[in-house]
Amino acid sequence: MKYVMLIYQGTALERQAALPEEEQKQVYADYQGINQTPGVTPGLPMGLPENATTVRVDGGKTLTTDGPFVGMKEAVGGWFILEADDLDAAIEVAARVPAARYGGAVEIRPSEVYW
């Protein structure tokens, strides 16, 4: 069995930012610890949801909207890393993902380096 692990931040980022420096360092160390655990293949750290772009395909037409895909019972079902020149190239690949045309969506999140 393999699992894709997706982390939802909730209020964690704000709370971590308010921690004393020593405890913040511990948070980073804990993430590092997870990344170095045997069997874990680290994904890329995800940028903020506000920088996301959501792509849907309806009747062959690509619909692009600002922000993450928000649905009541939606959960991320998978992920992959794409190296592309720009957002337009990424949108084109996203629009080819079957889920995008069967009622789901692909969220494009730029990766970001935080440290």
Add this chain to the structure above:
Amino acid sequence: MVATLEQVFREEWGRVLATLIGFLGDFDLAEEAAQEAFAMAADRWPRVGVPSNPRAWLMRTARNKATDRIRRDRTFATKFGLLVAADRAEVPMKTTTFPDERLELIFTCCHPALAVEAQVALTLRTLGGLSTDEIARAFLVPERTMAQRLVRAKRKIKAAGIPFRVPPVHLFRERLDAVLAVVYLIFNEGYGGRDELAAEAIWLGRALAEMLPHEPEAHGLLAMMLLHDSRREARFSDGELVLLGDQDRSRWNTEQIAAGRAELDHALALRGRGPYVLQAAIASLHAEVPCDWAQIAALYGELTHLTGSPVVELNRAIAIAETEGPEAGLRIVDQLGLNDFRYLHSTRAELLRRLGRTDEARDAYRRARQLTDDGAERRFLERRLTEVEGTTFSG
């Protein structure tokens, strides 16, 4: 002198900024540098005179400002042992001719990965040269909200990798639609009386039509805006709304009607038959005396076919009512599922009133009034309602 300066600034802001963004690859840096250059010009030019090539002066000054800033940042960064990719400033930039990159800029600002209100704000800020405060006031939001909207949009362009370019052929059509929609939206915001936004939209529309001479829809949009705007003075009398049929035609701007028709002719010569061209053709017919309602109805029919919009159907019903009588119009109106649309009820009310069905007309006017915010439109409905109630009262 002051007017000349303002004109130069107005004309040059978008061009200078677009070129700087293309050169620097950074919206914020380009905007700060452009702002500094324009501020210097505002200070210097009235004293020493406008340089022979204002654009070159502004471009050179802004480029130098950006270079200074990057060097400063680099010194700062080096001091703290950080890596900064800032070599662009060292790339020589031609200082005699500059590419016009306003198209790249507007396509970037109207990228569908940005929220529509952000597209609108960015377009007005970067191409239109409006200040954040001016945009905030035009859209009735606090300046801070508008500033945040702009900052966030610029941040996303950078973070998400929205390209600074005119889209390739396979994306061009839909992206152009998005650009035209933003200009149209700005115009619509201004149609209710905020003249500066309508003027801004026309200015943007003209720039687009110039940059895209072979795109019928760009000319169609400009034509439509010019034609609608030509009746601005006549649409209101002492702040009160006046319907087309009752307008004082001497207050129509004939020069603007002629300019709109010239744009429409251009669009038609390009074999344009898209939504904006059709709407421009309809607006042109509206400006004729007498009005050819049969042709207007036919054009609305074509537009319904293109857009599938019930709002367009409602307009067709109004035209049909003019040619075939209110009953025929009403038959179309009553098939539309636009129950919360105030114009559906005001149109129904008007047609019922003409048919002498005053009780139903009164109910429809009331429903329309209920859906209309305070202002000229609401006062118009109230006047009509009083008239109808008077009719009912006297039997």
